[in-house]
Amino acid sequence: MRGRWFQRGVGIVVLLLVIGAAALLLFVVAATEPPPLWAPAHATLAGVWTVLYNSQLPSTTVLLTAVAVALLVGAGIAVVERIVTNRYRRSPATVQRRTLTPRRIMEETRGVFHGPVTVTVLIPAHNEEAALPAALASLAEQTRRPDRILVVADNCTDRTVEVARAAGAAVMETVDNRHKKAGGLNQALRDVLPDLGPNDTVMVMDADTGLGPRFLETAVARFESDRALMAVGGLFHGEDGHGLIGQFQRDEYTRYARQIERRQGRPFVLTGTATVFRAQALRAVAASRGTELPGIAGDVYDTIALTEDNELTIALKSLGALMTSPSECTVTTELMPSWRMLWAQRLRWQRGALENLGAYGLTPVTFRYWAQQLGIGYSTIALSSYLILMVIMVLAVDTWVWFPFWLGVGALFVLERVVTVWEGGWRARLLALTVFPELAYSLFLNIVFLQGIIDISLGRQGSWKHLPSTETQEAGA
Secondary structure (H helix, E strand, O other), X not given: OHHHHHHHHHHHHHHHHHHHHHHHHHHHHHHOOOOOOOOOEEEEEOXXXXXXXXXXXXXXXXXXXXXXXXXXXXXXXXXXXXXXXXXXXXXXXXHHHOOOOHHHHHHHHOOOOOOOOEEEEEEEEOOOOOXXXXXXXXXXXXXXXXXXXXXXXXXXXXXXXXXXXXXXXXXXXXOOOOOHHHHHHHHHHHHHHHHOOOOEEEEEEOOOOEEOOOHHHHHHHHHHHOOOEEEEEOEEEEOOOOHHHHHHHHHHHHHHHHHHHHOOOOOOOOOOOEEEEEHXXXXXXXHHEOOOEOOOOOOOOOOOOOOHXXXXXXXXXXXXXXXXXXXXXXXXXXXXXXXXXXXXXXXXXXXXXXXXXXXXXOOOOOHHHHHHXXXXXXXXXXXXXXXXXXXXXXXXXXXXXXXXXXXXXXXXXXXXXXXXXXXXXXXXXHHHHHOHHHHHHHHHHHHHHHHHHHHHHOOOOOOOOOOOOHHHHHHHO
């Protein structure tokens, strides 16, 4: 009962902490000496254009307080994350408790050769006859081919099974599965895992995903060179097309990939689009369900979780697992073609992230994820306040007044937006340069965040919705 109440209250906890942080900053601003009324200076550009500008800087106290808080929070989160990682790798007490810590794995496998690394690919598929051929083709084009491909056909009413078999893949059809993707994978893994050894791996790959040609080659090389490595995740990029909404999503994914590369491959989430797991890691998770980890004993995936990939990442980290997302392991994933579908996808992601935090509580492993949720919440308040104040200023003044300080801040913001999507090509750079469309997209995501907070705080039941591919929708139209 206590756990359920905590899980329901996680949204309220995040909201209260965010409001408290915003109130603290407002107090600092209010406590400073109020600035005098504007006394804008006049300037003439090229003898033609007369402009007004205000050269007064914001209060030094406010500036220094904001910079100090940002540095302390950022450094604090990084230090805590590093301490947790080092403790799981080196602390004898932690090694004894956690079954997948690198030190423990290295001790158990020292001097023993368990054979070459193998790769078994599981592709969960529900009515994916349109998308599946491309996914199977990307596997056939790998520089290191998988040893086995198994399509997990879950309650399909189309030709998914026939398409998979025609391409040479084995097929397992689920039996009485009511738990969507997680339930189908659990059934498949119960059959597959018992026959796999310590050097055998399992890739879980979405049917609407295409792999970069060196994905498996890179993953296998990483597993061969590091016996303690438990998972290799992909860095996902969006498919082409879908106009402006597609470009928004591609830019978002490009920034995420860049962030992971700058973190030297340390992932926040092992993406469900394509991740390779050591079989030993999945067995350890299944054995820990119901005791150390949430879920039902024997299940690899928690069927209650809305975002099974995020939950499995936290589960593996809680057991001390070492994981990475190399830059060579790229995947191309399906994008949401409409705002309604994007809303449904992101609401599920947000609800899932909050519910996972509620299930695990505040632990050294989840500290970073809590901080991320608080950061999203604070950015929601900051962005909405910024836009509201801008509108108020436009309506309140008769003549536009330029503020050099804030123009400089804005220029730095624009530069950051352009640089972080540079690898996405000229369309990404142009969209980032215009600024305001991306601000509107961020506001949309913030509204989704608030909806997730409201839903989980009110105890509304979340649901996993299958979002069919665009081609499937068009075929059925």
